[in-house]
Amino acid sequence: MTRIAFLGPPGTFGEEALLTQADLAGGSVELVAMASHADVLAAVVGAEVDLGFVGLENSIEGSVRTVLDTLVFEVDVLIQREVVLPITQNLVAPPGVALGDVRRVVSFPDALEQCREFFGRALAGVELVAANSTAEAVRIVADERPPATAALGTALAAKLYGLDVLAAGIEDHPDNSTRFVLVAGDGVPAPTGHDKTSIVLFQQADRPGNLHLIAAQFAAREINLTKFESRPTKKSLGDYCFIIDFEGHLADEIVADCLRNLRADVGRVKFLGSYPAAGPTAGAIRQDVEQRWHEADAWIAELRRHIQP
Amino acid sequence: MTRIAFLGPPGTFGEEALLTQADLAGGSVELVAMASHADVLAAVVGAEVDLGFVGLENSIEGSVRTVLDTLVFEVDVLIQREVVLPITQNLVAPPGVALGDVRRVVSFPDALEQCREFFGRALAGVELVAANSTAEAVRIVADERPPATAALGTALAAKLYGLDVLAAGIEDHPDNSTRFVLVAGDGVPAPTGHDKTSIVLFQQADRPGNLHLIAAQFAAREINLTKFESRPTKKSLGDYCFIIDFEGHLADEIVADCLRNLRADVGRVKFLGSYPAAGPTAGAIRQDVEQRWHEADAWIAELRRHIQP
């Protein structure tokens, strides 16, 4: 039995994302709802669960900033997989409540914010009430049945709590998506040919030119960056780190080589994992690049045989 | 009378940050509370107010991601100033309620999340209830006086609503701070010698080597970067933009030169403003660098006088 912690209660976007993964949804998996992303990560580190599932970017539930800071500065876990879920907001209410009846909407504040145009258009003057998550909002509406009240939440939550969907896909910007990652206390998944690697690069100081040198390491190897973000380390003013995602796997020589040089020449590197990338576009290290590295490595080995003792 | 929109209700961290600015707190300034950051920016664009004040990084109220996306992709406003406020959480309650009485705490979910260690230590088993902002939480506790209930909020909100501070500075990580910016529909403040510039750089495609070229532009001019963040543009997969803050002002030749080359050689640049930097450490373009540029410019002009007609 594999135990996977996620941000509860049941019906969050996180659970919805998790259930898109066929191999994690079977009978041999137990999902464990936690009160916060911090609790999810603590459970992984404490080995109370085998895996944890947390939102890493653009999530509308839980403090994504806290997740990232925790991964970067506090815990040592390794990313096993990423899952990208399109975010769709649904207005849900108990059977019998029609859209025209709704005077109050309960949800997570960010979710409420994402539907402001819809409210102005379809529910003018509606009162917005905060909940700790969209799933909690759905649960409150389902359990307490406050009059003339709907919740914003996932289709999963509506189904779990027996509510009807009054309006689906009502978010103002329909191109939203959230990136989740599955983490474990240890282990790097074997390369699939379709992988990403995530690292944090710490620097002593914010010197002009550092970014130039870091970028050179990737450019020289034709490694595609998919995320690059500076972040103060909070330890002292002027100290920075960079959170970097790029295509390729630790098992690729060109990636190992890049990491080795970043560590030797730039600063401390924290390895967050190499893992199968989500979506059809995330690429592998191009085979010609990797092949050229192997050929060059053989050449160096041959040259070195000529060194005299 | 200068009208400044901010995220209400009164007593938010935003208002607290605004009130640290002596020149914006006088009798000739009218503060206008808005229901969301989006409303603040819309009021600026619509000229309903002269200035808007929004959280840009690490804020715990309102959706900071929404603010950034709106600035980057939707509205044209110019940053006039940045304000960095240390974030301190206070447990506040009506007079007569002691810490030992508290069974429920109301606040914005992120604020509740930031004090989880304190709750575990001092208020074991407490129920956490969401509100749309910390200021709304304080207002609810002040107006409705729910039994055994405290709010997390600012000292300003406690004072405005007549509550007592039961415990101050209870956030788990005391080094939190939030960056706010003051924006206007137009106008770049004159240089102070202590300025920052913010831009967004759009790219056609996420090619290896682009970051190397962008970084080269700053490295070659010894311009200090204070923030560098990639962001998908949402228009199509593979299109990226970079949100970049750096030291110096549009009026500096070395900065103008850098922007000109970024635009000519890399991609579209959206100028978000040059403005006085917060804090003692944010620097000016070093005078020797700027001086060298002027000397070099005079040299080019002299050389060009030798070109034959």
Next chain:
Amino acid sequence: MTRIAFLGPPGTFGEEALLTQADLAGGSVELVAMASHADVLAAVVGAEVDLGFVGLENSIEGSVRTVLDTLVFEVDVLIQREVVLPITQNLVAPPGVALGDVRRVVSFPDALEQCREFFGRALAGVELVAANSTAEAVRIVADERPPATAALGTALAAKLYGLDVLAAGIEDHPDNSTRFVLVAGDGVPAPTGHDKTSIVLFQQADRPGNLHLIAAQFAAREINLTKFESRPTKKSLGDYCFIIDFEGHLADEIVADCLRNLRADVGRVKFLGSYPAAGPTAGAIRQDVEQRWHEADAWIAELRRHIQP
């Protein structure tokens, strides 16, 4: 009457190259033969002549290294034009001398060196005698008629001195060519759309990373380099300069901009000239790059109008 100094005596490769330039061969031009390249440059600096013509790369006559060092370190002249001449060696002798009669060959030592395979094949055991230039060798053979002796030299010299060509094109490597430049005391030729620029970049010290920054300046502007060569400055150990040729003209904004930044950010720049390039391949600054610079410059000017007084 335009006076042009060149390395004499008449019949050198330099004169041959000069005569390929139709506009410099007319009746209004007086060619003045000098004893050395140093004399040519001194005559230009002293205004004894209007123009000087010297070998700059791969020349087989005179010390090209001396020419380059003089241009780089000693005199201030501006390149007006480059001329690239294929180098062809001819065995020439007085009428009546056949190839089978030749026992001695006189010429400039580098010319003799370039035909060693021919000598081994066709004139086994021949004695090689040095002269101060190929033209002097031809003159000696023509004037002194030493027995069984031929000279290596240009077809032009053979004609000037009334000798026959016994064998043409006898150099071992037929793809040799020499680059000459025409220099003046002042003046930059107007751009032709097909120009090159030459500079020397001086550095304080040979620090790792300097080349990276210099290369960044050209890469960022998509400027094509045609020559890049480091050279000790001789002033002290560890001091270097770079001799750089690239496509484009001082009148191009993108070139002016690059020079300005090299001077402001890297080190002292000596401008050696912008001039029409030889050959069909040397390119202009691409018009799209130059056009983008102008568009970006207009954008900066517009932005700066928003700076408050």
Next chain:
Amino acid sequence: MTRIAFLGPPGTFGEEALLTQADLAGGSVELVAMASHADVLAAVVGAEVDLGFVGLENSIEGSVRTVLDTLVFEVDVLIQREVVLPITQNLVAPPGVALGDVRRVVSFPDALEQCREFFGRALAGVELVAANSTAEAVRIVADERPPATAALGTALAAKLYGLDVLAAGIEDHPDNSTRFVLVAGDGVPAPTGHDKTSIVLFQQADRPGNLHLIAAQFAAREINLTKFESRPTKKSLGDYCFIIDFEGHLADEIVADCLRNLRADVGRVKFLGSYPAAGPTAGAIRQDVEQRWHEADAWIAELRRHIQP
């Protein structure tokens, strides 16, 4: 018995340089004078000698350009050592000839060129006569005793041929020096901690940005470049190669790593050798840089142990 070929006849600057090397001057070494640098290299390749000694930069005897082109494009030899010799010109004549008697000076043309100021000052109107090398000039004056004639040459040659030195150190620019290299058909000397490495890097095309990428490889590893020179490959227009010298040895991991990446990412690399550097300033790879590489390599090895099968 070790046989070393050099550019003869006896008494050249090359032989003078060779004799500065104590370990190559003993009784177990046989010096073999050759007629040209090309012959020296051919003798090494053909195993007629064990080692060859040729001028590589700034030499005033033989065609240094030919040496470099031969090393780069034609033969496969490995540099074993570099020797840098200050170049000093001496006016030498048979006993009984005084400075005031001299009406003609014989020497290699470049040597004559280097003493023009001296001739103008001390021997006004002197006739300059070419010889195939400075050593040949000394031999001619010694053997043939032409009247009122001196030679320019080395002190070694004067001694070998029994001539007196009329004036020593008469070159116009006293800071001249020449770099020679000792080459062998195979073998890389063991690292001394004070080594240089020479390579040629071939490129498919002269694209803007290539130099930026190449420079990045060295900058990222803090490797000090001591020479960097572009050179057309002659194979076709637009094809370039770079001749690069840098501090460090093939046995250094940081150097091997750099070479591997240059070959994998930029173009074909021809290895010319790792060898003890001349002079006190040529450096070793800094031990801290090399140490960091080893530490980083161990880190990668440890990380990779976590990859699942």
